[in-house]
Amino acid sequence: MKVFHTVSGLRDDLNNDRQQGLRVGFVPTMGNLHEGHLALIKQARESNDVVVCSIFVNALQFGLNEDWDKYPRTYQSDCDKLRESGCDYLFHPDDIEMYPNGLDTQSRVICPTMTDVLCGASRPGHFEGVTTVVSKLFNIVQPDEAIFGIKDYQQLAVIRRMAEDLCMPVQISSAPIHREPDGLAMSSRNVYITEDERPHVTVLKDCLEWIAEQVKSGNKDFSGLELQAKQRIMDAGFGIDYISVSNSKTLDLAADDDLDITILGAMFTEAARLIDNLSIVLE
Numbered sequence: 481m482k483v484f485h486t487v488s489g490l491r492d493d494l495n496n497d498r499q500q501g502l503r504v505g506f507v508p509t510m511g512n513l514h515e516g517h518l519a520l521i522k523q524a525r526e527s528n529d530v531v532v533c534s535i536f537v538n539a540l541q542f543g544l545n546e547d548w549d550k551y552p553r554t555y556q557s558d559c560d561k562l563r564e565s566g567c568d569y570l571f572h573p574d575d576i577e578m579y580p581n582g583l584d585t586q587s588r589v590i591c592p593t594m595t596d597v598l599c600g601a602s603r604p605g606h607f608e609g610v611t612t613v614v615s616k617l618f619n620i621v622q623p624d625e626a627i628f629g630i631k632d633y634q635q636l637a638v639i640r641r642m643a644e645d646l647c648m649p650v651q652i653s654s655a656p657i658h659r660e661p662d663g664l665a666m667s668s669r670n671v672y673i674t675e676d677e678r679p680h681v682t683v684l685k686d687c688l689e690w691i692a693e694q695v696k697s698g699n700k701d702f703s704g705l706e707l708q709a710k711q712r713i714m715d716a717g718f719g720i721d722y723i724s725v726s727n728s729k730t731l732d733l734a735a736d737d738d739l740d741i742t743i744l745g746a747m748f749t750e751a752a753r754l755i756d757n758l759s760i761v762l763e
């Protein structure tokens with residue numbers, strides 16, 4: 481695996497590859513890689529000749545009171561994992577390389593729909609940071625295909641919309657949620673979960689599954705279901721950000737006649753904010 485810290489270095493090699501007609505697959509990450517990330521790399525490997533992964537903890541998508549400074553940075557072990565997973569190029573720029581003109585005056589990419597609900601409601605500016613950095617990374621890598629995890633359902637929806645709206649010549653693909661044996665969705669932020677909390681955090685996934693069963697068996701009282709799930713999560717000792725029964729395409733609150741439904745949730749442990757989601761299709 482070749483490692484690049486500069487845009488120009490990575491571009492030189494990729495230009496060469498493209499001239500030879502090779503297809504480029506891309507997996508953007510913030511590092512502290514786990515099996516979920518590596519599954520994205522393997523998926524990229526299956527349908528591309530060259531696989532690029534980026535590791536960049538993007539300050540632009542973190543709020544002022546969020547965990548940018550303490551986000552787990554595990555560069556050496558990430559490199560080992562990427563090598564074993566068949567990644568060809570790792571792009572690992574620093575902040576100056578990505579934002580040479582500083583963050584404040586950086587041109588931005590804004591997706592005006594789906595970004596101020598759910599995670600966007602409690603993390604103002606988050607998705608603007610995501611769409612901006614992903615656009616920059618797409619311009620740098622110019623991938624044929626980019627792969628994102630369904631774990632970040634809203635992020636995937638926003639990126640699909642951005643790519644469509646801006647005619648970005650890239651195929652956006654998705655990968656299923658990778659989970660721990662007890663069902664907890666893998667996340668770089670799971671390192672913030674304490675030993676005492678760990679046995680109980682699956683309550684989020686359990687609540688999403690319970691709502692899915694209720695909806696499938698005909699219960700359309702979505703707000704009632706959300707309230708009950710929230711209470712169960714609070715009873716387990718966690719804080720609630722949101723539980724939402726949403727339209728899978730628009731992320732609006734689900735309507736009675738919606739058939740494609742996604743149940744999304746976010747909750748707080750002492751030091752982590754955990755998200756999860758579950759999609760169902762009604763007959």
Ligand code: AMP
Pocket residue numbers: 508509510511516517520627628629630631632655656657658659665666667668
């Ligand atoms: P992150 O490093 O958290 O920015 O994530 C980088 C990519 O990995 C995003 O497309 C995420 O959706 C994806 N990802 C993170 N966790 C998981 C998981 N448990 N299963 C599948 N994909 C994931």
